């Protein structure tokens with residue numbers, strides 16, 4: 001019996017080492033990693049410069065706590081402010097913690113305005129994490145079931161629907177913020193329409209709400225810009241980050257601008273590990289390498305290529321609903337649940353993910369090269385085609 005708690009339906013494989021987009025298991029079998037630790041390892045595995053930065057910092061100093069000044073934390077905050085245009089940062093260790101900080105900021109903001117019971121607008125199919133507050137904000141019954149009572153203070157609306165948010169504004173005087181993913185990751189790589197963010201910004205301005213963008217998955221270069229909001233030129237007030245920020249060393253960050261940046265005072269929030277020297281050195285190295293190696297440009301190039309090629313190669317197949325995404329955050333939605341593809345891909349040395357039952361999710365490292373993208377396509381497309389053939393066969397028999 002395993003002494004690890006039974007919280008994951010794990011695939012029957014363990015990896016021993018990695019290099020770039022490749023992983024090897026103990027038997028020496030090689031896999032192309034198109035999941036990247038769930039949008040975490042943007043630099044791929046074993047990046048020499050990243051490894052050197054980690055080694056160097058590990059040898060100097062790992063942790064001192066936030067009882068003292070941490071120079072690397074100041075440096076990382078400067079760097080994040082520079083690339084995002086935000087004012088300041090709270091450091092923690094994960095995406096849910098970054099969202100917890102955002103939720104606490106929104107509540108503090110509400111109380112400063114004498115709103116007794118501040119509420120936050122959240123979206124259907126959203127994913128914000130597994131702590132009690134963040135699973136309450138998450139728009140999935142599967143994540144919430146069994147953990148009631150949920151944390152109060154969330155008002156749910158359909159994603160990508162500005163009128164629904166406006167209707168909430170008309171009737172609910174307790175709302176203080178909107179929390180939203182611009183590209184819903186776990187929800188199925190659902191992309192909002194072009195004017196959505198601008199529309200949300202206008203509603204937030206009109207009602208004095210904070211616009212809080214959960215860029216935990218879409219941030220740190222994954223969509224081809226540092227942050228997904230930068231495709232639109234609309235600024236958030238609060239932005240939680242995590243996943244790709246330190247290439248696998250645990251870190252979370254909650255960025256804030258304007259009034260939201262002035263809310264926390266000593267004693268309001270904290271974290272023992274948050275922003276320790278090792279994690280900050282890892283994040284600083286990650287940001288430098290993304291910039292130096294032009295990985296955001298590469299994400300756009302390879303992402304456009306992969307989406308276009310999947311569309312072209314499956315043009316005659318029946319059962320593909322949509323191919324979408326931005327940069328190297330890619331979703332292929334099929335008409336039928338397709339979880340079985342994960343194991344089939346694994347057998348053929350390709351790591352993919354299926355989310356929301358019927359969306360194949362590809363989140364390869366940002367270092368993915370053209371020939372590696374070709375390899376990914378050459379493995380994945382025939383698998384999808386064969387799956388769709390099997391799906392349409394019994395249906396054809398039924399209608400005959």
Ligand SMILES: *Cc1c(COP(=O)(O)O)cnc(C)c1O
Nearest residue numbers: 094095096127128129185216217
């Ligand atoms: C993964 C994810 C989270 C949760 O991050 P953890 O580090 O697992 O707590 C929150 N929001 C979004 C958008 C995510 O993709």
